[in-house]
Amino acid sequence: MKFYVIGDVTVDHLYHLADLPRPGQEVAPQRSSMEPGGAGGTISVTLARLGHSVTLAARVGDDPFAEYALSYVRESGVNENAIQRDPELLTSTITVMQSENGQRAMISDGAANRQLDPSKLKKKDVETSDALIVSAYSLTEGPQREYALKAMEYARSAKKAVPVFVDLGTGAVNRAGTSLLDHVIQADYLLLNQHELQALTGTNSISAALGRLGQAGAQNVIVKVGKMGSIVWTPGDTELVDPVTPEQNIVDTTGAGDIFAAAFAHAILGGATLQAAAQAANAAGALSITSFGAQERPITAADLAQVLGG
Structure with a gap:
């Protein structure tokens, strides 16, 4: 299958701490590392490792960080034709601090990513894809938002409509809030x-939020609910899909949501039901948190089959 992915490419600086520091406090990490990351990069790499043809639309700086940020993208065979170089802004970086009890704090710099030039989007690249995946960070601001919205319109208006998957992110929703709803509600699949x-819908419960999405016209919504697994919602049904518990220790949750999204799209395009796709996504997310870094641990079709007993 052919995927067109729009999203960030970053260098992630990861710090694993006993507790998140208080204002003014200086702490030493239990472990620190630098890894390639970003929702666009991680989704693309995961889909390529699952056997798909993937084109990634992103923008990096003309700096050494760009080569590192794209290292797994290149290693996995992702098509780089839609990756742009910014002559002035740096490649995006994210600093992630994660405590032993799973709390996280992040410093994120959109930098070159937000300047993704919409004039360079090729309509045929979207129309000839089997699916379009958009990270919601791409919908928050700048030329990148225009690029993503234009691609989504191309997908919907194609002679053979291209299904659109939109993967939300905490930073994107915290920044844009309910204003994102108009941009994402027409997605075929919202994750x-x-x-x-709740932040997207301005509500205080899952049931109220899903009701709000239903009123707005949502069709397929997949809600990640941590240790409880995921919830699959359609206008006619709501189902809790059981979690998959990793056999190894949990060491790093960075990128787990992006890998969940990639595995879900992989399963849907393979003909799976919503529930089976969510189960595959639960499994991929569980596998991803057993190693450090968003892209370090390869997730393959064989991995998913083994975990799911297929």
């Missing part, structure tokens, strides 16, 4: 966690 769901 988000509980916090993102």
